[in-house]
Amino acid sequence: MPTTPADAVAAAWDHIESLPRPTLRELFSTERDGGEGYDEPGGAERVAMLSGRIEWGEDETAGGVLFDWSKTHLDSTLLAGFEKLAEARGFAQQRAALLGAEKVNVTEGRAATHTAERGTGKDSDVEEADALHQRMRLLVEAIHGGAMGEVKHLIHVGIGGSALGPALAIDALTRDLELVDVHVVSNIDGVALEQAFAACDPATTMVAVASKTFTTIETMTNAASVLKWLGEGGVSDPSGRVVALTASPEKAVEWGVDETRILPFKETVGGRYSLWSSIGFPVALAVGWDEFEAMLAGAQAVDRHFAETEGRVNLPLRAAFADRYYARVRGCQTRAVFAYDERLGLFPDYLQQLEMESNGKRVAADMQPVDEPTAAITWGGVGTDAQHAVFQLLHQGTHLVPVDFIASIAPGDALDPAHHRILLMNCFAQGAALMAGDKGTDPAHHFPGDRPSATILADDLDAATLGALIAFHEHRVFAGAVLMGINPFDQFGVELGKSMAKAIEAGDSDFDASTAGLVEAAGLTA
Numbered sequence: 001m002p003t004t005p006a007d008a009v010a011a012a013w014d015h016i017e018s019l020p021r022p023t024l025r026e027l028f029s030t031e032r033d034g035g036e037g038y039d040e041p042g043g044a045e046r047v048a049m050l051s052g053r054i055e056w057g058e059d060e061t062a063g064g065v066l067f068d069w070s071k072t073h074l075d076s077t078l079l080a081g082f083e084k085l086a087e088a089r090g091f092a093q094q095r096a097a098l099l100g101a102e103k104v105n106v107t108e109g110r111a112a113t114h115t116a117e118r119g120t121g122k123d124s125d126v127e128e129a130d131a132l133h134q135r136m137r138l139l140v141e142a143i144h145g146g147a148m149g150e151v152k153h154l155i156h157v158g159i160g161g162s163a164l165g166p167a168l169a170i171d172a173l174t175r176d177l178e179l180v181d182v183h184v185v186s187n188i189d190g191v192a193l194e195q196a197f198a199a200c201d202p203a204t205t206m207v208a209v210a211s212k213t214f215t216t217i218e219t220m221t222n223a224a225s226v227l228k229w230l231g232e233g234g235v236s237d238p239s240g241r242v243v244a245l246t247a248s249p250e251k252a253v254e255w256g257v258d259e260t261r262i263l264p265f266k267e268t269v270g271g272r273y274s275l276w277s278s279i280g281f282p283v284a285l286a287v288g289w290d291e292f293e294a295m296l297a298g299a300q301a302v303d304r305h306f307a308e309t310e311g312r313v314n315l316p317l318r319a320a321f322a323d324r325y326y327a328r329v330r331g332c333q334t335r336a337v338f339a340y341d342e343r344l345g346l347f348p349d350y351l352q353q354l355e356m357e358s359n360g361k362r363v364a365a366d367m368q369p370v371d372e373p374t375a376a377i378t379w380g381g382v383g384t385d386a387q388h389a390v391f392q393l394l395h396q397g398t399h400l401v402p403v404d405f406i407a408s409i410a411p412g413d414a415l416d417p418a419h420h421r422i423l424l425m426n427c428f429a430q431g432a433a434l435m436a437g438d439k440g441t442d443p444a445h446h447f448p449g450d451r452p453s454a455t456i457l458a459d460d461l462d463a464a465t466l467g468a469l470i471a472f473h474e475h476r477v478f479a480g481a482v483l484m485g486i487n488p489f490d491q492f493g494v495e496l497g498k499s500m501a502k503a504i505e506a507g508d509s510d511f512d513a514s515t516a517g518l519v520e521a522a523g524l525t526a
């Protein structure tokens with residue numbers, strides 16, 4: 001019997017790693033049902049065991065998403081093994097600590113209260129988030145009502161977590177109606193900002209400066225350039241057009257933003273988890289307050305499921321079981337996500353930060369080195385485009401890449417239904433083909449098959465669904481972190497490069513010969 005948690009974790013892994021590895025075809029075979037020494041459900045029973053829906057709302061607000069993990073190698077013995085691992089890692093306690101606003105971000109000594117922004121968590125945090133949302137709502141509605149003159153455009157400057165969520169949500173939700181034309185600009189490369197300028201008229205443009213810290217060099221440089229552009233475009237008081245979205249309101253005041261246009265959020269809301277806070281201001285401005293709230297409601301439905309469901313039927317936890325299995329047992333270094341929905345084109349980018357900045361770590365929360373591969377390198381694209389670009393490797397390459405497919409049953413377009421039918425058929429066919437493989441007539445035409453995928457199928461892609469999809473992945477990442485014993489809420493790995501950039505700017509010459517040569521070649525020497 002294991003005596004310490006570390007022993008229990010090691011024992012759980014020993015067990016998982018010792019389990020037989022049937023192929024997906026074998027796992028789906030109904031002939032194995034109840035066979036001697038083997039009572040694994042196959043066929044439709046397997047699909048029922050490894051699929052689940054999360055639902056929300058009533059009548060016209062009702063919706064849901066199906067999470068089908070049956071085309072992965074998870075089976076009931078692996079699920080039981082991973083349940084033991086979750087227990088050994090104290091998953092239930094860690095989840096309670098997260099939702100109870102304990103200091104789960106141990107390296108920075110603070111809680112992670114992003115779920116409170118959508119109504120899940122400690123009462124005092126939920127109340128505080130509500131009050132801040134009301135402040136944001138008033139400003140959004142005042143702008144819509146013309147209190148700040150005619151506002152046709154918003155240039156939202158921010159980077160990383162202060163940009164990826166707004167960019168995704170605006171791209172996904174404004175295909176039919178955009179109340180204000182929003183341009184999210186993150187890159188310091190001035191080309192990005194010039195592109196936004198070309199599409200906006202200074203006379204009718206506002207600017208949102210989104211930065212948790214209000215110190216990020218890219219954002220502050222871009223913000224200053226937008227103010228200059230407004231001034232040069234004839235706006236008499238450019239800073240009167242600024243809204244600051246930040247957890248450092250005092251810095252925004254110092255920078256010159258009027259307090260009435262500062263929308264604060266709490267320090268305990270991590271950057272890559274901040275879409276639900278005032279960082280979502282451009283989304284509310286573009287789609288309206290009700291839609292923004294619908295997004296929060298979809299996320300809250302997933303929170304409820306995550307908080308109240310135990311073991312293998314907890315869908316984000318189950319996804320994390322598969323993620324850990326492929327990373328550690330099958331040696332998969334990457335995981336790919338393909339959105340079979342043009343509106344989710346930015347979802348892979350969003351997930352990259354969420355997964356890789358959260359779980360791309362090498363030490364555990366107790367500062368000990370981790371003894372397993374951490375976050376999978378997350379990448380992806382949009383189907384069907386990706387099929388004609390990267391799927392060759394997925395089907396026949398030497399890497400085993402677990403794939404997630406995301407699609408919506410309801411179409412996003414009003415064209416001939418053939419478009420959506422062909423889109424969905426292709427999505428489902430790819431998962432089937434990856435799993436089944438094909439002997440082929442010769443080695444070049446051979447598909448090995450047995451390649452795993454998961455399918456996330458939404459009833460429709462509306463604001464609530466988007467909220468649910470994002471929250472599902474937040475909890476999947478958290479569950480993965482718990483299974484590894486790491487802290488997903490810090491990101492010290494981004495600091496070294498930042499400080500070296502500052503050193504180059506300061507004219508520090510103490511660099512390796514290659515870097516010094518590049519600095520000189522580009523004429524950056526002070």
Ligand SMILES: O=P(O)(O)OC[C@H]1O[C@](O)(CO)[C@@H](O)[C@@H]1O
Pocket residue numbers: 159160161162210211212213214215216219271272357491494
């Ligand atoms: O919102 P801020 O403070 O400008 O930070 C932007 C981004 O930079 C990072 O700190 C990484 O450099 C992210 O975690 C964060 O989302």
